[in-house]
Amino acid sequence: MDDLYREVIIEHYKNPSYRGKLDPHDISFADSNPLCGDHIQIDLRVDTNGVVTDSRFDGHGCAISQASADLLIESIIGKPLEEVKRLNKDYILELLGIDLGPVRLKCALLSLKVLKAGVYGLGEASDQLVE
Amino acid sequence: MKINITDIRKDFPILGREVRPGVRLTYLDSTATSQKPLAVIEAMNDYYRHSNANIHRGVHTLAEEATALYESAREKIAKFINASSAREVIYTRNTTESINLVAYTWARANLKQGDLVILTEMEHHSNLVPWQMLQAERGIELDFITVTEEGLLDLENYKSLLSRRPKLVSFTHMSNVLGTINPAAEIIRLGHEANAIVLVDGAQSAPHLKVDMQALDADFYAFSAHKMCGPTGIGALYGKAALLESMPPFLGGGDMIKEVKLRSFRANSLPHKFEAGTPAIAEAIGFGSAVDYLTKLGMDNIAEHEHQITEYALERLEEIPGVKLFGPSADKKGGVAAFTLDGIHPHDVAQILDQDGIAVRAGHHCAQPLHEKFGIPATSRASFYLYNTKEEVDLLVNGIYKVKEIFK
Secondary structure: OOOOOOOHHHHHHHHOOOOOOOOHHHEEEEEEEOOOOOOEEEEEEOOOOEEEEEEEEEOOOHHHHHHHHHHHHHOOOEHHHHHHHOHHHHHHHHHHHEEEEEEEEHHHHHHHHHHHHHHHHOOOOOOHHHH | OOOOHHHHHHHHHHHHOOOOOOOOOOOOOOOOOOOOOHHHHHHHHHHHHHHOOOOOOOHHHHHHHHHHHHHHHHHHOOOOOOOOOOEEEEEEHHHHHHHHHHHHHHHHHHHHOOOOEEEEEOOHHHHOHHHHHHHHHOOEEEEEEOOOOOOEEHHHHHHHHHHOOEEEEEOOOOOOOOOEEHHHHHHHHHHHHOOOEEEOOOOOOOOOOOOHHHHHHHOOHHHHHOOOOOOOOOEEEEEEEEHHHHHHOOOOOOEEEEEOOOOEEEEEEOHHHHHOOOOOOOHHHHHHHEEEEEEEHHHHHHHHHHHHHOOOOOHHOOOOOOOOEEEOOHHHOOOOEEEEOOOEEEHHHHHHHHOOOEEOOOEEEOOOOHHHHHOOOEEEEEEEEOOOOHHHHHHHHHHHHHHHOOOO
16 A cells, blocks of 8 residues: 555656646547546657657546656657557556556556557557557 | 344354455445345355256256246245236346346337437436437437436426426436435326336335335336345346336247247247346345345335434545535435545545455446536445444544545
8 A cells, every 4th residue: 555655656646747738749649547537638749750859648537547647758758659659567567666456557557558549540548558 | 123233244244354464344335236144145055055957847846946936036026126016027137237128128119219218417327328329229319307416306307308208217216326315206206197108227226225116106117136135147127017018028038938930939928028048046046035134124224224324424524624525415315425535536545445444436436427417537435235334434534534644
């Protein structure tokens, strides 16, 4: 528990550094977790070399989903899209530094699913994207 | 007879377990599914140990025993809801399937494009989606009785909807989120005056209230065993015999037929007409045993006990700064307390409470439109049943203070 609600997670939840929207942007995508209604939108700016130059997330949800979104956005700025495409579940768990049960894992992975669906230009943020 | 809570808790083996070493279970999620008393577990166990056989048509002893147990459970259930006959009780998998049965048979035989079906804004998805599917297929129209800020159905709004001559009114007897107990008899009477057929979603009322089909005069009443001390996988649809007789069958197969030729069949009589294939026999027997258990305690006693717990819970929860409760006051609702906690997502609330063994539910509780109406994505929901105590409410309250501490 103390693990699950590590200070860093509460901190990113209450005071996110990357919450907001980017206008203009090169990529924008939003989706929800149908189980709990958590919702995340991610905007990206990408330069001509395909590197993420700026990004923001917006939406609502539990501490796990929002903190993981903030940590994820922080970590991808400066990364090439090709690298973003390869990010998976383990990457998020490492960012959060905690273990999660199957239900909460869905909360944690929502932002990565949205990000990858946006980068790949898909219509839906599916589970397969992060496996 | 008043309820002796200590004795009742002993009837439910699971309530004695620890969720983790040294942490006792505080189960406040009975609205999702209730726990099961030993009598129900044993009844199903006994069936498998002593009487397991397929029902109907078998001539051997076990088949006869199994059939008798299965059908006597139906008699008990019919008596429990005061149906005029056991023929009016159709076994289904659950409330959802009961509602779908009506949507697939009665509605497809009777509703055509443009016909109006009245639902309410506080419905569970199980009483929305089957009608939305029919709307897509048939072009029926749907409209919804509005819910007031207090969490009650707006009956004036209902009356004005009735002037549009609906063919069907389908509503929940008790909201699984707000806890609101709707004035079912009045809603049904008004519906009948407008010549509508009326279906009641009884998933939350059958476990908690005395329900009487003769007094209610519902045309259909759908409920599930697992929310009323019985097993999962079994529920029932009550329907007035004349209506059920007039309806086409639901699923086709064994047991629902009188006679089959290569190119035709004749449907069986009630209730078997709607029960194709080998049913959930052990579960039906467990359902009967659950009804015995509730009957023995007395539904009025159960409702009274739950009312006391709910009143106490609402009072205590209201004292917590940042807690916002949804739904009406205790005198207008059953044992449900859905709430939000300022700045803290319900998932986080439920997760932290779980650490103390407190089981509550977080989410939209299969009533997404209702949450949208109140402008919230989700709530935490504590719900109470015959085995819950005021001490458990205190544990919940202390747990919520702990949540606030972590998010301080």
